[in-house]
Amino acid sequence: MLRGLSIRNMLLIDRLDLDFQSGLNVLTGETGAGKSILLDSLGFVLGWRGRADLVRSGAEQGEVTAVFEIPDAHPVHRVLADQELSLDEGELILRRTNTPSGRKTAFVNDRRVSGEALRKLSELLVELHGQHDDRGLLNPKGHRLLLDAFAGVDLAPVQGAWKTLRSARDTLNKARDALVQAQADEEYLRHAVEELDKLDPQAGEEETLDTRRRLMQGAERIREDIAKASNALGGDAAEGAMTDALRWLEGASDHAGPQLEPAIGAVTRALSELADAQRGVEDCLNALDFNPLELEATEERLFAIRGLARKHNVVPDALAEFAADLRGRLAAIDGGADQIDALEQAVRAAQERYDTLASKLGEARRKAALKLDKAMLAELAPLKMERAVFTTQITQGEAGSDGRDDVAFTVATNPGAPSGPIDKIASGGELSRFLLALKVCLTKRSEGVTLIFDEIDRGVGGATADAVGRRLAALAQSAQILVVTHSPQVAAQGAHQWQVSKSVKAGETLSTVAKLDVDERTREIARMLAGDVITPEAEAAAKTLLTRRS
Template sequence: MLTGLSIRDVVLIEALDLRFEAGLGALTGETGAGKSILLDALGLALGVRADSGLVRQGAERAVVSATFDLPPSHPVGLLLTESGLDAEPGEPLIVRRIVKADGGSRASVNDQPVSAALLREIGGLLVEVHGQHDDRGLLNPRGHRALLDIFGAIDLDPLAGCWAEWRAAEEALADARAEVEEAERDREFLAHAVKELQSLAPQPGEEAELAEARATMQKGDRISGDLGEIAELLDGSDGGLAKLRQAARRADRIAGEHELLGEALAALDRALIEADLAEEKLAEAAHILAFDPQRLDEAETRLFDIRALARKHRVEPDALPQLAEEMAAKLERIEAGGAHLAALEADVAAKREAYGTAAETVSKARASAAKKLDKAVAAELAPLKLDAAQFRTAVDTLDEAQWTAEGRDRIAFEISTNPGAPFGPLAKIASGGELSRFILALKVALAEQGGAATMIFDEIDRGVGGAVASAIGERLSRLAEGAQLLVVTHSPQVAARAGHQWQIAKSSDGLVTRTGVQRLGDAERREEIARMLSGAEITDEARAQAERLLEGV
């Protein structure tokens, strides 16, 4: 709900601060007093294209701020969050626009800079402006489907679910077809690669094992001569170990002759133990490092084959087993591709049929809701002096390429202003006054929920009076229940229906002309409505009639 409007230096408005409440409010004043300036100023704050011509003459810039109180669930909150803007729940929302006299403008929401496009999107969620030049809201066919669905309480969740499943099945089929087509192109290569990989049958970690075995055998080849010479020095009757054992036996016979000889024998025993251990290690090393030309050749051949195949497929050697499995599975899918695609095609057909069934249910519900809406709008036309006009909700089937999660229907509100005249879009068929009344009839018939909480009707009563004006006022009052509705009006019958009224007036000191806005009390309202009834000179009869209008509300 709009709670405040602050205007500085906009055309004839020098400084103006207004407070607004819920319910129906009327903006009245003589022709040329500046009512349009007030709406232009609010439009600036809501993101309408900036025009430096709106800056008051002699001022450097124009500034307009609008304050709103919104419920926590209002869609503006989600939009602000998605746009990265801070918005405290329960706190007022302040939108501001600054337009410079030399061109250019700045916009902000809660003192955070925003683009004009985002401000326009936010403004569309905050306020609906209905007038003869409005091209949004009810005049935009893109929103007619949603309005009909709300009116008919049509549940779109089952349809949306069927749509999502159909789309997912279509994507799966498209992916499978692309994979099969690609695989078919590479079938020969794939078959050869699988055969080659399966023939070599590389194992995880095998490349490292082969490389280590090859390096070990190459070392053995290099040091085999040294190992042989060491063995000759240690082994045999004349080897080092034999002579060391002989020395130990002789020392054993004489060890008792002297303490030092006993110590010498112990040292010889230790040397024999270490020498035996050395002999064992040398034998073990000789076995491990044994050089076998055939084994080395076999290891090198397999190692080179594995590495060459890895380079060929541009993978690490350890990835070859996994690659073999993947290629084999891909080749298998090619062989079974026809059956697989047939199964996916059958799934797509089933999902499309399910969507079609759900869409048909929604279409029937929309057709039924359209008849009810047409009847409800028709009941509103005659009291609004549109009895010669007809309204219809056109429900047409879209081409399949245009089907969506919302169904396969094109919804459009159309009118015919005279018997026998063709139906057409609201904005193209109706005149300014007719258009505003058609919008009012639609609004009342729709009893719309989910729209902006603040609505503005600009001169909806143009060209009508008497009973028609009373009917307009009654419907505006009914529409304002539980919401906020502001109406710019020249009709005393409409103004009398309002719960609040502001008078817009122009004044001049001979040098500067200014537009001001005054909130009217009860006595002032009676006087203003009397002026609207009688014109320039307010008569007692006009005052009495004004009193009757106010009392009759």
């Protein structure tokens, strides 16, 4: 239950503190006095999406605080647990600030939370039914939503089954299209795979072949120079001379003493390095020994790989991967029938599951429709529509994520008159009452929620308005209700009444809200009856209305 609402610097309100009670709370005032500002401010602290320019002109920040009393069994406890939040002695305090630039910050019991967390909480705390909600009755697409809300059905299983069915169908259709395309290219695929398999190109092979080919092409020219170098390093040249030099130095060292030892060591090392050089040169000469037929074979394979790469518009190194892809497409053709059969079975299984769940959902809706019609009959009588007949029609429609039922509300407002679509038969005032009756039926499934009705009595007056007020008062016996109204009959049924007014102080327009005592209520209801000039007759009528309050 909403216990308190504090507003600071929001639109025409500079400072306002309201304490609400259980039962039927009524807010009245002249048009433009600021009643909508109260609802905008409450919607703001609840995280609802609304107008952005809420901060009062000249203020650095606007702030709204709402205090709720939460009983132990209230479903909001689950959301609080998910958000790792706790109550303070059964009290839930929502606070939200806004700056002129539009920066919003939300708090729950002084702990900062996201706007999404705030909205999850508010869904379980407050329901707002505006003066234009009856437009939803004019759109048959919204009738199914209202019936589902009344039935309390869980759409998740059907929605999941529909998603699975659509996915299975998409997969099957894509597989069929791929198979048709593959079959159209089958001759090409088989020829290309045979050609690629015969050549069997490997990644990196083109570079290896090209390097080998270049080496063999230049082998004759460079082999002569390398052979000369080998001769120059051999025993008849450098090696022989250095060997002789080492023998002579070793012989002389007996007489020269240690003075020749560094030179002998250097020559010894030079001979070792020379031997390494000779081995490297000989290895190179051996590598340059090739069969001319090998060059021809290397060139033939290199050109074949490059030609095949150009043919298929891929780089040579990608031929192996390209071949694997073509083999996969061929395999899909060869195993296509089996794959299509398996996918068709998956579609049939998904279809059967969807049909089963959609049928159960339809059955639940039909049972709920009968209960809703009965509940509406009971609710319409107190609203001066005891002769009206409300019928929920369910027909089979196009299958979708919410089942395959089309729902339409039909009414007959006069005895003997044929039933017809509610948007064709009911007048504006009748629509308001049908909407109120529906909201009452739906509210019975919303425990612990504060209900706000914004001019739900639009289009009705006299005895009918009195009936609407009495129905709201009866509903308020088990729920907290806030009603914004211009109807004196509805206002008189309230257990508590506030007057919203607007004034100009120091050139600034401000809205204020004041709780009314018995005498003030009498004058306010008299104003609603008579207008600006309150007559004794209007005051007497106001007293009568208050005396007759339920």
